[in-house]
Each structure stands twice: as structure tokens, then as C-alpha cells.
Amino acid sequence: MKFEGTQSYVATDDLKLAVNAAITLERPLLIKGEPGTGKTMLAEQLAESMGAKLITWHIKSTTKAHQGLYEYDAVSRLRDSQLGVDKVHDVANYIKKGKLWEAFESEERAILLIDEIDKADIEFPNDLLQELDKMEFYVYETNQTIKAKQRPIIIITSNNEKELPDAFLRRCFFHYIAFPDRETMKKIVEVHFPKIEQTLLSEAMDIFFDVRKVPGIKKKPSTSELVDWLKLLMADQIPEAVLRDRDPTKAIPPLYGALVKNEQDVQLLERLAFMTRRQNR
Template sequence: MRFEGTDQYVATEDLQMAVNAAITLQRPLLIKGEPGTGKTMLAEEVAASLGKRLLRWHIKSTTKAQQGLYEYDAVSRLRDSQLGDDRVHDIGNYIKKGMLWQAFDADEQVVLLIDEVDKADIEFPNDLLVELDKMEFFVYETGERIQAKHRPIIIITSNNEKELPDAFLRRCFFHYINFPDQATMHQIVDVHFPEIKQELVREAMEIFFQVRNVNGLRKKPSTSELIDWLKLLLSDDISRDALINRDPTQAMPPLYGALLKNEQDLHMLQRLAFMARRENR
């Protein structure tokens, strides 16, 4: 059982090695990288490649670790007791299984995605140390000890918004997805647009990497934004010549809103283009 990428996902050798190492070690795979580099999609493609079901636990700033295990609905039980409902005699009726419990309880091994773990409170990773290490937890309301029937393949993503605790990092296999070079990016584009004209791709990618290489950008355009931009260029039937021969008084490439996401970066590129025009007079 080895991950080697899929027809829909270009995985570098280093990334393939990281996925397979985490599976062999039976440790969570912690994936970091710029937003838009395919961290979440990796879990989807690992599940598809290995023929396993994918469970997604998307983390928010308000998410608590307990929610991944289970939640006890005491309010509903109190209401039902006031109404004389017989369900109140079985406390299990008021326990909702979280994603970790569902992964532990699955009859076959699953892939569990814990997406954007760094969005939660700083204590969130620490609160899952035992569960991720021992693959078990205790349900206090029922006295049950839940143990994983099959150890899930766990993929954890982070955008580096917060530092993660050392104790948590020790339990993970770590991989950082470097931003693709031009050759790898070309492969990714070919996967998404197999019929696209290569001349257009070359010119679009040259502009894309020129924008990315501008020092001081607050938000560099990512892989997903390049894909969106190419999709717009194709839908508007913009040719390679239009990219090469665009109006030199205009700093921005056509449909730049797919690449630039804030006004500071827009103004910076406009100033740089203005200065370049003055130098060339």
C-alpha cells in the first residue's frame, strides 16, 4: 500500500516519500506549506489512491478538541426528561460521535483529515496528544473506552498561523510542501488543462512567476490562483499574443484579480511598473 500520486494530483518524490513514511510509522502526517499548495487536496487524493474512505474535520477558531471525540447534549436530555421521553434512560442517545470516534469505529481503515489545525486555540493540539498516540479515549458519561478498530491514516494540515507545541510535533511525521518550480507547475497545469495551448501556458507562467518574485508582496499568488487565472484566460479566449502585447501603460496583466488579493499588492505593482516606464524613457 503505497501512495504514488494520482492522475489528478502531481506529488513530488519527497511528498510521496513523506506520505508513505507516515503510513509505515503509523504516525499522523503534518503538512505545512503556503495556502493554495494542495495540502487539503492531498488527503483527498491519498484516500482515492489507496481506495479508502475520507473523513474531514475542518478546524475553526472556536473548535475544541473534545468535539473531535464526542459531544454530550445535556440540554436535550433535560428537555426529554421533562417531557417524559423514555430515551432519557439511555445516555447514549445524547452523545454525538466526533470525527475521531467515527474514524476509530470504522470497520475498515479510513483517512482522517484534520484541516488547518493552527486555526484553533493553542491548547488544541495538546488536548489530542493521548488520542493520536494511543488511538483511544474514555467516554466519561457512559464509562466506555473507545479504541481504534483500525488505526486511521491521519493527515493534519497547517498554514503556520501559530506555532505548534513540541509534544505534538514529536508525535507527527512532518513535511513542508515547497512551492512548485516551473517544471512541476507545468505538470500541474497539464493535469487541469490537458488541451491548453502550450504557448499560452508558457507566457502565463512567466507573468505569474514575475509577480510572485516581486519583493514585499503581502500575498503571493498560489498554485490554485494560477489555475483560476488560466481558467479565466481560457473562458475569455485571451491569446498568448494578448499577454505579450498588452498595453504597456497598464501595469496589471488581464484579469489580475485572480492573482492579486489585496489593494496593497496592486498599488505596489502599479508603482513598480510606473518607475520602470520612467527609466525606459
């Protein structure tokens, strides 16, 4: 079964090729791209299209690799032993299964999403090399080896906050989700708003791509932010004429809070508007 995208997810030909190549090679698919370009949603839609279970492991700065395998609660066991609880004699009662264990024991092939792997410590990816290679790991406390019943399809996302180790990269199939061009963006928006007025969409996209092209802007608006902005424009019934006939001395678009997300960029747009006013005198 090949991934061809879904009705609610516009996948480019390159992305579909990358997903299917990773599945064929039985390699983790490492996805990079700007925030808001649909990296996490890819795993969700892949699971939907294949009718597979999605197991999501959200990575934080404090996440350790062994937490994806299992965690042994020695403190609870010690407390129970002091209280004379019967279950203390079986160490398995104090083993908490991680997301990899959950994926490995699935009877049907699962989709495992390791989301934002670059948030963790630099050694985190290397600590998972053997488990991702051999699809098995050893539980010392219970003296058992956990092997994957069905090799999961692994999607790993990264926002490029830090470089990933070469040894880890060698084991992955890599794809960078380029920012959508105007035509692709139009298709994405129409998935969310199939009845959107085309004139409103055209004018809004003009402003959106203009803001992204402003030199020095710190946080370029993303696809998800465009979708949010259009939702507001339609909810407030902002006419396309307001966008089309906007004053060039006012660089900040209406309801800009959905697009511009920090004060530095707001100030930058305000300075551009001030410079435009001076040039027009």
C-alpha cells in the same frame, strides 16, 4: 500499498516518500506549505488512491479537541426529562460522535484529515496527544472506552498561523510542501487543462512567476490561483500575444483579480508601472 500520486494530483518524490514514511511509522503526517499548494487535496487523493473512506475535520478558531471525540447534549436531555420523553433514560441518545470516533469505529482503515489545525487554540494539539498516541479515548457519560478497530491514516495540515507545541510535533512525521518549480507547475496545470495551448501556458507562467517575485508583495499568487487565472484566460479567449507583448509600463496582468487578492498588492503593482513609465521617459 504505497502512495504514488494519482492522475489528478502531481506528487513530488519527496511528498510520496513522506506519505509512505508516515504510514509505515503509524504517525500523523503534518503537512505545511503555502495556501493553495494542495495540502488538503493530498488527503482527498490519498483516500482515492487507496480506496479508503475520507473523514474530514475542518478546524475553526472556536473548535475544541473534545468535539473531535464526542459531545454530550445535556441541555436536550434535561428538556426531554421535563417532557417525559422515554429516551431520556439512555444517556447514549445524547452523545454526538466526533470525527475521531467516526474514524476509530470504521471497520476498514480510514483517512482522517485534521484540516488547518493552527486555526485552533494553542492548547488544541496537546489536548489530542493521548488519543492520537493510544488510538483510544474514554466516554465518561456511558462508561466505555472507544478503541480504534483499524488505526486510521492521519493527515494534519497547517498554514503556519501559529507555532505548534513541541510535544505534538514529536509525535508527527513532518513534510513541507515547497512551492512547485516551473516544470512541476507545468505538470500540475496540464492535469487540469490537458489541451491547453503551450504558448499560452508559457506566457502565463512567465507573468505568474514574475508577480510572485515582486519585492514586497503581500499575498503571492498560489497554484490554485494560477489554475483559476488560466481558466479565465481560456474562457475569454485571451490570445497569448496579449500576454507576450504586454506593455512593460502596465504591471497589472489581464484579469488580475484571479491572481492578486488585496488592494495593497494592486497598488504596489501600479506603483511599479508608474516607476517604469518615468524611467522610460
